[in-house]
Amino acid sequence: MFLKTITFAGAFALLGSSAIADCGISGGNVSILSNDFPAIQAVTAEAAKCAGNGVTVETNLTKDHKDIMVAALTANPSQYSSVIVSNSTLVTLMNDGLVRSLDDLVAKHGSGLNKSQLITVNGKVMAVAFMANAQHLFTRTDMLEKAGVSNIPGTYEEVISAADAIRSAGLLEYPVALNTKAGWNLGEEFVNMYMGTGADLFKSGTAEVSINNDHGVATLNMLKSLVAYSNPDFLTYDSNATQAEWEAGNLALATMWGSRGSAVLDGEGSVDGVSSNTVLSSAPLWGNGARPASTLWWDGIGISTNVSDEDAEATFIALMNGISSDMVKANNDAAVWLVEGYKPSPASAGVSETAANGAAPYPMLPFMGTLHGALGGEISDFLQGTESAEQALADVEAAYTTAAKEKGFLK
């Protein structure tokens, strides 16, 4: 994989020296590590155009970037001069001081950035966000019509009654899906749903978890009532599976990632009538909560600590080129861009509405990943009906506390 991307980057580099525009870099090595999905491919391909005239650009796009980033950036000089980070991975890198403050670079080369793109921690810019993502509701309007439901559900209670109507009308036995694969996905669904209650996951100012309460029990019960309308295989459902089920026409109401929106709406790979009747809307509210049951995510640029200032500057300029308005115009529907020049489209409506309705960002806390892991491993027993909600929450609390002690977050 790595070798392949190097060869590709080399090909880009050759192209660059002959034909591609000058980005104004005097020289340096740019190497980018990132996740692998269409929006990021567009950004890194655009950044790679800066190669040539003493500038090299290498990219490694891989789903396993999380596993290698810490080791790769700990090396001095670091293996990559940049990592495309998100709320959660930025924290992991900051925990070890592996990304540098971007204050100088933003002042020098970031004149075209919106202020909202700057991720600041304690007043220092640590990353530059370029796209937003969130899980939200996907609805099949034709199914709702046939079942006699007039409105697109705005709350999970309405989702359940609509699902019930669809089931009773004999349209679909399992109309609902969430990304509930045991592990990270399931943990994310709990976090999303819990956020809908408005409560915090931790006791303020400490690393002590506070989910073992009424909010936690209500969250679990809501998840359980939803998966009652999901295929019994729900504990194996990740984003790829839910998208495939949606495109096969087996679902009518699903909570999926906004970044899947354009793939679902493009009509490719879908059964007839699925894409044209799919509407993306805000993540639902539930209970007495005031904010949508979802978390907002961003993806952005982080620059390694352990590279020379010259390489850091070259990387920053190349990536500024990667997230330019021209790139956004050419790839408008690939993501919900936070960059100037982006035109909202039906594919981005869900994420935009979720953000406008006041959903909370995914917490940037050093111990959030530890809790997320504990949730993903411990709540599946409850959803399968072999354990009470109270027991499941006690298990999460115990697993988190043990793991957090090993990480040094708790004494």
Next chain:
Amino acid sequence: MKNRTFFWFILPSLITMLLFIALPIVSVVVQSLHIEHEAVLNEVENCGPFGCKKELVIDVEETKKLKLENPLGKFNGFGTYTNRNHLAFKEIQQAWIESEGFISFISMSLNLPFYRALAFTLTYTFIVTPFVLFFGFLIALGVNSLPKVMKGPTIFISLLPMIVTPLIGSLILFWMIDAQGIIGSILQEIFDDPNLSLKASPLLTWIMLMVYGVWHSSPFAFIVFYAGLQTVPSDTIEAAMIDGASRWERTKYVVLPHLMPLTIFILLIQLMDNFRVFEPIVGFSAQANATSLSWIIYNDISNNEDQFFGSAGATSVLTIIGVSVLLIPVLIRTWREFNRKVV
């Protein structure tokens, strides 16, 4: 061989074993005795596209100082081994006091991640291993009695399950057993149950994983037995035939005793392999219903954003101990037989 010659003869292997087997194990043991330093946390204001919020961050400078002083982390002794995510001494003790009977004690223990994984790992090992031996032997006997022209192709096809990478093999089967896959829908047809799903219930998931294990490992046993069958002395077989021994009697009294050393060899390898069961759990996305010791190690290191090296080290050491305990009876037996032959 003189002791001196023997020493020089074995030295290269000895050095390699020290470097690539002993040292890594020592490093894993050392790692498992340490946890990370206490994090120095500061409350600061974080801002981004979705507004500002007061949140805790790690004080990198302070933490770096601690790390420089003691790069391995904080010494924790056997703390990681005995905590709730591993042997869970405290929780087991509590379960013993609170439980009303043996069954409730067991179910309380199986709620703990380590014991849940151990339960599946042991069940898998003790069910899959004998089946692999049995089917491997059966296939070897069958192939051995085929006409010569058909032997080559049959052997090749029989080896396929082993040639396919375990992760790929389990992924292919994962889609085939889906409710809409070919195996899944045929099973629904046979049992006349449209809701039958092999992925949903814990029991069916366990059975599916074990069937996969037998399917994947039988070719190994088959090929070893088949090689062994070529060495069965034809004189003895003919003598037995003259004495009027049936095919079953010849297999039982001549072939099986002849293949005993090979059986022990396969048993050893299979016990070790099956105790380390891992890929099918990932391939079948079965972690909600079945986890193994190796899966726990993987989960600690690469399934989450955080990596738990101490935890992974502790589980690795416990796995090594588990494999040793499993193998000791077989090894003792082999050792005794070896001594008997020498005398």
